[in-house]
Amino acid sequence: MDFLFTLKKLFGMFASPTGLILIFLLLAIIFYKAKPKLSFRTLCLGFVVFLLGSMPPIADRLLYPFEQQYDALNTIPQNSEYIVVLGCAHTSDETMPALSQLKDCSLARVVEAVRLYRLQPNLTIITSGSNFDERISNAQMVKRAAIELGVPSSKILTENYPLDTEEEAQLIAPRVQGKGVILVTSANHMPRAVKYFEHYGVDVTPAPTHFLVKDFYGEKNLGYYLPRPSALEKSTRALYESLGQLWQWLKT
Structure with a gap:
């Protein structure tokens, strides 16, 4: 497999919310004895990233601008x-x-x-x-x-x-x-x-x-504001597409 492609995928993985959480947790373990204050701070950062990335209102707000640019196609163009x-x-x-x-x-x-x-x-x-x-x-x-x-x-x-x-x-x-x-x-x-x-x-x-954000402006119940794994997936997609568009802009 192409080296540049593999490198790009690895970067995308570690730049995702899950990747960032793992990095912060690893740093917290590394600094646990030598620098306990820094260890605690990185642990807190990991928790904050996990919490914010798992909140549906935040995840939907991040992903919606990407998904709303084109409507679903219901009429086939004649040509x-x-x-x-x-x-x-x-x-x-x-x-x-x-x-x-x-x-x-x-x-x-x-x-x-x-x-x-x-x-x-x-x-x-x-x-x-x-x-x-x-x-x-x-x-x-x-x-x-x-x-x-x-x-x-x-x-x-x-x-x-x-x-x-x-x-x-x-x-x-x-x-x-x-x-x-x-x-x-x-x-x-x-x-x-x-x-x-x-x-x-x-x-x-x-x-x-494959729209992940649906009924963005609709009425939401209390459960919508609680963390959930599906929201973390949306946050990951939003960050991945942001990086993808940045890469595209740099190359073209």
Whole structure:
């Protein structure tokens, strides 16, 4: 696997709320005897990061700006020819159907792609994504899942080697340039994905899915203000996309 890609992923992992908490806890252990005051302060910092990152109001406020930039797609543009499904993740287990092997992000994306395909069955689906140390690529696993949902194999093309969003845009662009392209990816990932495809000369119609923040302005009950693991996931995604957009800005 590409060294720069691995380094980028490791940095993203340790720059996440969970990564920061682990770093603070490790520092607290290291300084426990030599510098007990510093140890206590780092322990407190870890607790604060954990608490704030786990609060739904804070997590939703952090992630919502990424997810609200594009609305869900309900009408297929007349010039559309392709549905491009960006890769995410799966865990190979041949005892299960392909749909069950997909992680939430990939599952949401393939379901959205199939929904759009059923609205206009003359479209061709392009799935994308490397194997990331799994036995088969994410592109192939998503294709299998789409076939399980009733899409003919002949209507699905795969791009099996991209490691990240930029490579997906770079490798898919020559195939779809000048065509009508619907882009399917997670809502929080969509702003960065659109910019990469535009950078490589492809105008896309965004079809965001896998919205993690729902009913943002709706009435909330008391339980909404209590810490929960799902909020920590949202905070992680918000920080990851912030870093991703910073990296994108630095490179382009």
